[in-house]
Amino acid sequence: MHYTRPTALQDVATHYCAGCGHGVAHRLIAEVVDELGIRERTLAVAPVGCAVLAYDYWNFDVTEAAHGRAPAVATGMRRCNPDKVVFTYQGDGDLAAIGAGEIVNAANRGELISVFFINNATYGMTGGQMAPTTMLHQRTTTSPRGRETRAEGWPMKVVEMLAQLDGTAYAVRCALDTPKNIRAARAAIKKAFEVQLAGQGLAIVELLSACPVGWGMKPVEAIKAMAGTMTAQFPLGVVKQREK
Amino acid sequence: MAHVLIDPQRCKGCHLCIQVCPKKILQPSAQLNERGLYPCETSDADACIGCLQCVLVCPDVAITVTDDDARATKQGTI
Ligand SMILES: Cc1ncc(C[n+]2csc(CCOP(=O)(O)OP(=O)(O)O)c2C)c(N)n1
Ligand code: SF4
Ligand code: SF4
Numbered sequence: 001m002h003y004t005r006p007t008a009l010q011d012v013a014t015h016y017c018a019g020c021g022h023g024v025a026h027r028l029i030a031e032v033v034d035e036l037g038i039r040e041r042t043l044a045v046a047p048v049g050c051a052v053l054a055y056d057y058w059n060f061d062v063t064e065a066a067h068g069r070a071p072a073v074a075t076g077m078r079r080c081n082p083d084k085v086v087f088t089y090q091g092d093g094d095l096a097a098i099g100a101g102e103i104v105n106a107a108n109r110g111e112l113i114s115v116f117f118i119n120n121a122t123y124g125m126t127g128g129q130m131a132p133t134t135m136l137h138q139r140t141t142t143s144p145r146g147r148e149t150r151a152e153g154w155p156m157k158v159v160e161m162l163a164q165l166d167g168t169a170y171a172v173r174c175a176l177d178t179p180k181n182i183r184a185a186r187a188a189i190k191k192a193f194e195v196q197l198a199g200q201g202l203a204i205v206e207l208l209s210a211c212p213v214g215w216g217m218k219p220v221e222a223i224k225a226m227a228g229t230m231t232a233q234f235p236l237g238v239v240k241q242r243e244k
Numbered sequence: 245m246a247h248v249l250i251d252p253q254r255c256k257g258c259h260l261c262i263q264v265c266p267k268k269i270l271q272p273s274a275q276l277n278e279r280g281l282y283p284c285e286t287s288d289a290d291a292c293i294g295c296l297q298c299v300l301v302c303p304d305v306a307i308t309v310t311d312d313d314a315r316a317t318k319q320g321t322i
Contacts, residue, residue: 003309004308018256018281022303220258
């Protein structure tokens with residue numbers, strides 16, 4: 001019945017905008033790292049995007065990769081240090097656009113890494129441009145009339161796509177909106193670490209996340225808009241769970 | 245007994261916690277913090293039931309819930 005800051009999270013303020021989902025995702029990962037007692041052997045790879053400064057926030061070693069290349073960096077880290085627990089933390093621009101090739105091949109190789117994929121349906125850092133995961137009819141600075149399939153294609157369903165690959169052991173989509181969904185996300189993050197610890201293959205957790213500033217909404221409005229809009233185009237739940 | 249503590253300097257005033265508190269004891273403060281934002285505050289820290297709903301949605305880990313009376317006193321809520 002009490003809550004104090006996780007040890008795996010440094011006692012500093014973040015630079016994220018008010019209501020940004022990155023803060024919730026950072027906290028959940030830190031809580032799980034503490035719970036599993038793996039802080040001393042956890043290594044993370046941060047993305048290019050709003051989470052580029054994640055190394056200032058977690059209380060374990062974090063490196064920074066070139067845009068989209070976190071899975072390749074994590075591959076090297078994990079293969080050279082088989083006793084470590086390695087994860088990447090990537091936005092949808094980082095993972096699904098410029099880094100699409102890296103994540104697909106890391107999953108196909110079944111790298112023993114956990115991937116936390118923040119899908120906020122936009123490029124937050126650079127000013128709210130369209131991402132591969134931008135929703136149909138969603139207005140962004142580069143889809144001012146709303147995303148249309150004829151010109152811009154469909155929202156990319158990353159976990160469904162990666163689940164097709166034999167090297168992917170666990171693929172799940174969660175949402176960081178309601179307390180109930182946030183609890184489920186925490187359980188999924190824990191599972192993604194356990195899959196790595198058991199040597200089963202690549203684990204990916206997609207976290208639907210609010211970018212109130214990029215969406216042009218107040219935080220409360222942005223969170224409310226997620227249920228129904230975002231979860232209708234990106235269904236929640238486990239897409240794949242391979243046992244060995 | 246639970247007590248909720250909100251760090252006014254860490255809170256960015258997103259007000260997400262206000263929406264989820266079943267006891268309706270969280271509200272925007274009338275006082276600006278050092279960032280120039282109106283943080284959340286509690287109207288009745290002792291009415292907290294320790295459900296941690298607010299903690300779950302807070303992106304800034306600005307909320308601590310404690311059942312340790314000594315600690316709550318030190319931080320000035322009781
Ligand atoms: C090689 C390269 N290309 C483009 C950029 C510009 N850039 C910086 S962040 C970013 C996308 C960020 O979006 P996302 O990964 O969704 O993260 P978010 O900021 O939304 O968390 C881009 C395109 C860059 N830094 N480097
Ligand atoms: S721009 Fe969006 S993703 Fe970036 S910190 Fe602000 S709310 Fe978060
Ligand atoms: S722990 Fe529950 S009752 Fe207490 S302030 Fe937070 S949401 Fe309200």
